[in-house]
Amino acid sequence: MDGFYKLITEKKSLAQACEELSGEDVVGFDCETTELEPRDGKLRLLQLSGSKNTYVIDLRSFEGKKPLAENRDLDPLRKVLFAQRPIKVAHNAKFDSKWVAHHLGTDVGGIFDTMLASQLISAGERDRRHGLADVAAFFLGTEVDKSEQVSDWNAAELTESQIRYAAKDAAIMTGLRNKLLERLRVDGLEQVAELENACVMPIARMELNGFYLDGDSWLRHVEQIKEKRDEVASELQEMLSSAATQANLFGVAEINLDSPTQVSDALRQLGVPIEDSTSANQLEPFANDFPAVGKLLEYRALAKALSSFGENFLEFIRKDTGRIHSDFRQIGAPTGRFSSSNPNIQQIPHQEAYRRCFKAPDGRKLVIADYSQIELRILAEFSDDQSFIGSFVSGKDFHTATAAQVFNVNEEEVTPEQRSFAKRLNFGVVYGIGASRFAAMTGLTIREAEDTLRRYFTTYPRLDEWLRNAAKRAVSERMSRTASGRMMKFNFDQDDRSAVGAAGRNAKNFPIQGTSADILKRALSILHESLRGTSGIIVNTVHDEIIVECGEHDAEDVLEKLTASMESAAKEFLKKVPVKVDAHISDDWSK
């Protein structure tokens, strides 16, 4: 096995290798780096493995006065990487693509990501792992030794073992892809795999780009919240401890306001009839009768604001870019939605005070676009309910149009209360809401809530039918799909009624939420190509929203391209229901 690879350290053999590789259909692709963040370290090795040879390129020997990105000797390599062919097979290709993008200055074209393929095949099974070693063991039945992964890739002379490890990782990729392709084909997952693979580079770039955050504005806001929090905390402390002292001979005990157990004890002393939980929706009904409850809710909101979105948030701003570079997991949820962490940029509070701190730097603009009611449009498409679809075609305001139909009045006669009911119904159905929950949410009695739900589903009979069917199929087929073919398996105990119920609600929601994710991902990959040649860079995406930063001079052009990308992506999946994208140019994220 020794010497199965070729180590490349100079221009001429690199050119020859790339010449050979450019004739391949598929190559394995991997990188070894000295750090995890491209801006923090060096890209040491880049491995490409074709049908004839496995090449290990030592980029240290191409370093000079100029950065690697400007070294023309690497042009042949850039060409192979950028091209759609050969296909580059990598595990967690986002990682390698970020390093190549940052250090070599090129996108990677024609990506096949074995990690994403494995995630698609496992279809939401939570206990499956998707590291390279796990995936290779599962699909190839071979052991992969990862012990050199964390070795010193900075050393002047790499050991034979290190280079062999690097070569091996790339060399197994094409065989692994073959196994995965077979399973993707059998499971009907080829289209969604293509969609995911095309999204890797846009996301890699988005993470490198980062989202500009004005730290000073953020800090000023945090200071205000702090003052309020301290004020509210002492008031609340007073209210709660006056009750505690009566029961406590040893004097006033400070209550830990962040401890649900201590807080619920204190509230009980005050006579608040708490049941099992002190969560906001449980406490809300008592806020009028017990001032301490209202005060507690006020305190919680401020405390949450300071813990999750306080000073510590500023530590995520990179000193060298002034920007936030969150991690995005491309298949963060089984539905195909992204998840985001360090920090989670998808859960920034909606209040203007926070959102306005996310800005375009001087001389630039943000172009912000989101889909209007995308999940309800998807439900309309799936159910083919003509009245429901009609609300999108005719109505100026969707919830008003729904209210008019459900309560059988003209749109002009719809009361604010009716519209509010309609809105909550529309959102609720997507999650498989039941009467009791709807009652709790609206203050209706169970009977009234049942009536209202019945009314809604009588207005939209096909919608009701589709949702019931979705739940039924989850039980019989134990599987559900989105429009792109993305799959979710259901595993539950047939005799456990609540588990069957949960699976049913899941089956109602999965195709809707998942198709929405399909559409967004298509939009991102179309957009990424469409923005070439403009000043636009994608800086964030939140489920049905995409944010692009660009120069003032071509903001209008970018807005047009963003809108067009999102619309055409949605139209690939929605044939009967119109698509609506709202887009605008702004200086910050608040507007």
Add this chain to the structure above:
DNA sequence: GTGAAGGGCCAC
């Protein structure tokens, strides 16, 4: 001291 579990709450 560390880490898992659970409560609570932010987003869509």
Add this chain to the structure above:
DNA sequence: AAACGTGGCCCTTCAC
């Protein structure tokens, strides 16, 4: 009788 879907983060509590 009932639990309305998908995430991540912070804090407390409790076990090792």
